[in-house]
Amino acid sequence: MMIDIDELANRIHADVFDVAxxxxxxxxxPNVFQKIAFELVNYENFNLEYTVAIMLSAFATAIGNTYHVRIKGKWVTACFLYMILVGRPGLGKTPPLSFLYFPIRDYDQRLLEQTRKEYEAYAQQQAVKKDGDVTEPxxxxxxxxxVISDFTQEAMLSIHYDNPRGIVLLVDEIVSLFNSVKRYSTKSNLIEDLLSAYSGQQLKAVRKSEVFPICIPHPCINLIGGIQTNLLDEIFRKEYVANGLTDRxxxxxxxxxxxxxxQIGIEQEKRPDTMSKWSYYINKVLNIPCPLSEDGITPQPIVLDFSEDARTYFYNWNNSIIEEVNGIEDDNEVESRKVKLNGNAARLALILQVMRWAAGECQMDCIDIISVKGAIQLIEYFEDSYKRVNALSGMDEPNRNQDRWLAxxxxxxxxxxxxxxxxxxxxxxRTVFSSLKRLCETTPPxxxxxxxxxxxxxxxRCTTALCTSALSDSSENGGEGKVQSADSAQEGGEDE
Structure with missing residues (x-):
């Protein structure tokens, strides 16, 4: 059996970069996208995990409202992801964002130039119209x-109305998005709109310049941005956890x-034209038409169903989550995030199907089992990241005070x-049960x-664990925190 050269090269790179x-x-x-990712890691010093995650986001944006996926029965969803890149300063969240979204920004620039020409023709006709011209208006x-980065809620809806295919909110620092809610108006409904769009509900807004409100029947809003680890508490604020935004x-x-x-000397090497390859595949997807109904604003997407074996696999995976949740008697221990995983998994399956189609590996007549299995593996990766992020966000002083009961x-x-x-x-x-979950997920637990x-x-068994701060107040030990077990903490003795 012949081995694809790209596949062999990717295996070697996977070992070199410790992908496991x-x-x-x-x-x-697909191998072609693995190769692009490794080229960016090698020649641009990009972080591999950020790179492949942004690839998913960029493809989701390119797909937009051209294809939807049927999850179950009448439950159909558009192709979008809400994604946060977490990391310390300097780890490199922005460079891969700029590179991988360049073809879509370039696409926007081409649309702008086309609209300019159309507007010139429109303006000329308006000028001669006063002289009694009777040509068709x-x-x-x-x-x-x-792509939009700095916006108000009203501007976001206005831009999406003009582009029914879909938009992406691309912000270097995701915190700025949340801060914009307060910056422009205390009555901003941006968060509510994001929650509604995620659920597939139509969005409405009144524009000052229009008599009637604008209506977006099939919102498709992708969202991606970065955040530094020391700002995670802004994302895990009580109101965002309570309304389910964080879970999405x-x-x-x-x-x-x-x-x-x-790497010294790498500039002398002949570099592959990675941007041309990446742009080719993104533009291939951007060229998929997004037909609209007669009203000019309602997309008419192609809805893809799961193949029979893919549906069985997807349902069995989802049912295992349902069984786990059903086995929990105390409502406080039920994680709302788990019951929302199916939506993201279906969208990821659609994205992988389109990526494989773009690479010439499959057709676009259904979502097959290969894409479904891949999507579930990605969900497991993202959930592992979430657990580590959630544990890290719980390491602030307020949580230490909340955990005094542990002693x-x-x-x-x-x-x-x-x-x-x-x-x-x-x-x-409620706080106690929240702490139980958090203290089980922190690293180390x-x-x-x-x-x-x-x-x-x-x-x-883990003397450097976070519980040092939960069981011992450093201010009571001369400013020096000491690791203690629960029993020794009560008795004032040290754990050896």
Whole structure:
């Protein structure tokens, strides 16, 4: 059996760059896109995990409302992702964003030039119209944009109205997006619109210049941006967790935090034309038509169903999550995020199907089992990133104060005992259950769940664990934090 040269090269690069340690399932991508990713890592010093995640986002944006995927019955969704790139300063979140979204920005520039010419013709006709010209009137052209970065809620909806295919909110720092809610108006409905768009609900807004409100029947809004680890609490604010916005994001948090060194002498090498290759595939997707209904604003997408074996695989995977959730009796222990994974998994399957079609590996008549399996592997990667991000966001001072109840329970305890300890320290039941989940997911873990409703401390097996701050207040030890078990903390003794 002959081995594809690109496939062999990708295997070698995967070993060189320790892809297995990252946890990202690079094998779900066609070989041509793996090769592009490795070229960017090698020649541009891009982070591999950011690079392949942004590839997914860029493809989702290019697809837009041309194709939808049927998840189940009448449940059909457009192709979009809400994605956050997490990392320390200097790790390189912005460079791959700029590179991989360049073909779409270039596409926007071509649309702008075309609209300029159309507007000149429109303006000329308006000028001669006053002289009694009776030629058929030219409709006023609409400027179509795909990528927007600095905007108000009203501007976002206006741009999307003019571009029914879909838009992407691309921001270097995702925090600026959330801050814009307060910057422009305390009455901004931006967050509500993002929640509605994610659920496939139509969006409406009143423009000052229009008599009637604008209506976007099939919103398709992609969202991507970066955030530094020390700002994660802005994303995990109570209101965003409560309304489910945080649960809708896919997180990319590279395990390798080291900034790659610049390679001396690489400038003398003959570089592959990676941009031309990447642009070819993005433009191939951008050239897929997005027909509209007679009203000129409602997309008429092609809806792809799962193949029979793909549907069975997808349903079985989703049912395993449902069984897990159904097995939880206490509502406080149910993770709302888990029951939302199916939507993102279906969208990722659609994106992989289009990527494989663009690479000449499959047809676009359905979502096959290869794409579904790949999507589920990607979900597992993103969920691992989320757990590490969530644990990191819980390491602030307020959470340390909330975890004081932990010193009042034994090394093995029940959720009821935790709740009682919380009452004694003035911590609400809901906060206690939230802390139980967080302390199990932190790296390294403070707790482990032995069985339903029973937990065990792991501090004695991991002396550098986060529980140091949960069980011992450094200010009470002369400014020097000491690692303690629950029992020794109560007795004032040190854990050896």
């Amino acid at each position: 340690k990252t946890g990202i399932p690079l094998g779900v991508f 030219i409709e006023k052209p609409r400027l179509m944009q795909t 994001f896919l997180f990319v948090f590279p395990k390798n935090k080291k900034i790659p060194k610049w 009042m329970v034994g090394d093995t305890f029940t959720s009821s005992e935790a709740e009682q300890a919380g009452q004694k320290t003035g911590v609400s039941r 403070v707790l482990q769940k032995v069985k339903q409703g029973v937990y065990e401390k792991v501090v004695k």
